[in-house]
Amino acid sequence: xxxxxxxxxxxxxxxxxxxxxxxxxxxxxxxxxxxxxxxxxxxxxxxxxxxxxxxxxxxxxxxxxxxxxxxxxxxxxxxxxxxxxxxxxxxxxxxxxxxxxxxxxxxxxxxxxxxxxxxxxxxxxxxxxxxxxxxxxxxxxxxxxxxxxxxxxxxxxxxxxxxxxxxxxxxxxxxxxxxxxxxxxxxxxxxxxxxxxxxxxxxxxxxxxxxxxxxxxxxxxxxxxxxxxxxxxxxxxxxxxxxxxxxxxxxxxxxxx
Numbered sequence: 001x002x003x004x005x006x007x008x009x010x011x012x013x014x015x016x017x018x019x020x021x022x023x024x025x026x027x028x029x030x031x032x033x034x035x036x037x038x039x040x041x042x043x044x045x046x047x048x049x050x051x052x053x054x055x056x057x058x059x060x061x062x063x064x065x066x067x068x069x070x071x072x073x074x075x076x077x078x079x080x081x082x083x084x085x086x087x088x089x090x091x092x093x094x095x096x097x098x099x100x101x102x103x104x105x106x107x108x109x110x111x112x113x114x115x116x117x118x119x120x121x122x123x124x125x126x127x128x129x130x131x132x133x134x135x136x137x138x139x140x141x142x143x144x145x146x147x148x149x150x151x152x153x154x155x156x157x158x159x160x161x162x163x164x165x166x167x168x169x170x171x172x173x174x175x176x177x178x179x180x181x182x183x184x185x186x187x188x189x190x191x192x193x194x195x196x197x198x199x200x201x202x203x204x205x206x207x208x209x210x211x212x213x214x215x216x217x218x219x220x221x222x223x224x225x226x227x228x229x230x231x232x233x234x235x236x237x238x239x240x241x242x243x244x245x246x247x248x249x250x251x252x253x254x255x256x257x
Contacts (some may be wrong), residue, residue: 005032006039013050013103013205015043022058026155027066028116030075033094034119040097049207051201052101054124055108055194056117064115064138065091067254071230083241088235090171091116091148099113099123099153099220102213104204109133110190112172119150122157125216127183128197129175130190136172142254143247152227159184
């Protein structure tokens with residue numbers, strides 16, 4: 001399958017998915033999110049791949065949702081409330097698709113992983129960060145909630161207190177802090193990021209795939225058993241937030257820099 005915004009390479013039992021919009025900081029437009037969903041679906045049909053690495057082309061992993069995407073702007077300004085809600089389901093569908101990939105998934109975080117980029121990293125099984133990386137959820141600074149079903153994943157990784165701090169204050173946390181908190185599993189020099197991710201992928205790919213994937217699915221089921229029950233309304237919360245004065249002011253300020 002051909003992709004416009006992703007580059008997928010394979011070596012033996014390891015696939016590497018590279019977000020390929022470096023000129024836009026690998027921000028996630030509507031088409032790119034759908035490509036990630038399709039790629040995740042393709043891995044479910046792929047018997048040979050046993051580990052998948054996600055990373056970003058250029059300087060950054062992903063700057064999050066593309067707020068300048070004309071398709072998304074049109075959908076959110078011209079559609080009915082009903083259709084806005086349906087349009088907004090693409091983001092959580094993408095995160096769920098990454099989370100449910102059968103193979104072991106590793107986020108190799110270079111540069112910034114913000115918003116939706118941080119959500120993708122959290123949805124992976126493991127996260128390796130370059131020393132220069134920073135991860136954050138800027139949503140609250142823009143007057144919106146953290147949606148896409150991502151909040152429980154953050155809580156699972158770093159606990160409730162740190163999750164509140166990370167999401168509410170919306171700061172870009174550095175690699176050492178994220179390692180200390182448990183969001184990152186390892187931190188390596190920038191020039192060793194992909195080689196270390198490949199090394200980790202090879203270690204897991206060498207394990208018996210049936211047993212490995214059974215364990216992954218069971219652990220995910222245990223840790224996410226209440227996710228949908230708790231977060232099924234986060235899209236509706238986002239829609240509500242977009243009607244607030246805070247949201248209007250923060251978005252206006254964002255575009256004015």
